[in-house]
Amino acid sequence: MDRELALELVRVTEAAAVSSAQWMGRGQKDEADDAATTAMRTMFDSIAMEGTVVIGEGELDEAPMLYIGENLGNGNGPEVDIAVDPLEGTNIVAKGHNNAMSVIAAADRGALLHAPDMYMQKIAVGKQARGQISLDDPIEKTIETVAKANNKRINDLTVIIQERPRHEELVERIRAKGARVKLFGDGDVEASIATCLPHTGIDLFVGTGGAPEGVISAAAVKCLGGDMQARLVPQNEEETQRCIDMGLNDPRQLLTHHDLVSSDDAIFAATGVTEGELLHGVKFLGGDLAETDSIVMRAKTGTIRFIKANHHLDNKLHLLKND
Numbered sequence: 001m002d003r004e005l006a007l008e009l010v011r012v013t014e015a016a017a018v019s020s021a022q023w024m025g026r027g028q029k030d031e032a033d034d035a036a037t038t039a040m041r042t043m044f045d046s047i048a049m050e051g052t053v054v055i056g057e058g059e060l061d062e063a064p065m066l067y068i069g070e071n072l073g074n075g076n077g078p079e080v081d082i083a084v085d086p087l088e089g090t091n092i093v094a095k096g097h098n099n100a101m102s103v104i105a106a107a108d109r110g111a112l113l114h115a116p117d118m119y120m121q122k123i124a125v126g127k128q129a130r131g132q133i134s135l136d137d138p139i140e141k142t143i144e145t146v147a148k149a150n151n152k153r154i155n156d157l158t159v160i161i162q163e164r165p166r167h168e169e170l171v172e173r174i175r176a177k178g179a180r181v182k183l184f185g186d187g188d189v190e191a192s193i194a195t196c197l198p199h200t201g202i203d204l205f206v207g208t209g210g211a212p213e214g215v216i217s218a219a220a221v222k223c224l225g226g227d228m229q230a231r232l233v234p235q236n237e238e239e240t241q242r243c244i245d246m247g248l249n250d251p252r253q254l255l256t257h258h259d260l261v262s263s264d265d266a267i268f269a270a271t272g273v274t275e276g277e278l279l280h281g282v283k284f285l286g287g288d289l290a291e292t293d294s295i296v297m298r299a300k301t302g303t304i305r306f307i308k309a310n311h312h313l314d315n316k317l318h319l320l321k322n323d
Contacts, residue, residue: 011043021290133145150203160182197278208233294306
């Protein structure tokens with residue numbers, strides 16, 4: 001993929017973030033999501049690539065979502081798979097909470113797992129523990145492995161996990177082992193990334209969440225040199241058949257990091273919508289000026305860029321909410 005594509009993708013997440021941030025705290029999650037999606041689609045039209053959405057928000061009949069199979073870009077450029085979440089954290093924005101982002105992952109055509117929209121069991125760690133984890137290991141063994149890899153005592157190890165009833169037993173086992181638990185509400189892409197950034201203090205991410213977010217997270221973790229594994233968790237025969245239709249003969253197979261993202265030339269871009277631990281949220285500075293905070297990473301080079309930008313909204317009327 002062209003290295004310029006990485007910076008072009010940041011323009012897309014910036015547009016989605018600015019548009020959706022205008023709905024922050026208004027209690028209207030669908031409107032926020034639609035604003036992000038519309039802005040993202042508009043910006044994609046200007047990018048020199050032949051992109052295909054393999055991880056999106058819905059199917060063709062559910063437009064205006066960015067649907068699976070949709071073609072993006074102007075058709076002139078590299079052929080890439082695109083995984084998108086225009087607004088990761090629709091409820092977060094509606095309630096005015098922290099850690100909502102607009103995110104995109106891209107890789108060579110055929111390199112991203114075509115994961116259906118269902119539950120996925122996941123585990124992610126930073127580069128110190130890369131190659132040492134297994135989703136099949138008991139959580140107690142995993143905690144010991146990661147603590148040793150990160151040169152920490154078990155009681156100093158922090159495990160991040162989504163606060164959901166389905167995780168209550170797992171949380172109890174983590175605490176019983178002596179590790180610390182950090183719970184979060186929504187937004188497990190950021191939680192996965194946190195394991196790869198030492199300043200967050202997060203050592204291990206585990207839990208069951210959305211499969212689309214899992215693939216996007218896998219691209220980000222690969223860019224940061226970490227490791228991730230997953231397993232789809234179909235809830236019924238229809239979901240099982242959908243996995244098979246998308247190319248997974250064994251829907252419950254262990255998915256390695258390579259299965260999730262098979263190319264080393266992957267790109268991840270994100271822009272904060274609301275204030276977060278990884279990125280600041282969109283700030284409306286008065287007049288027509290808005291400030292964004294973004295990150296873009298490329299697995300092939302290991303480069304990580306943090307980008308702060310000011311946007312003159314009078315020159316970008318397509319980003320403005322209609323009052």
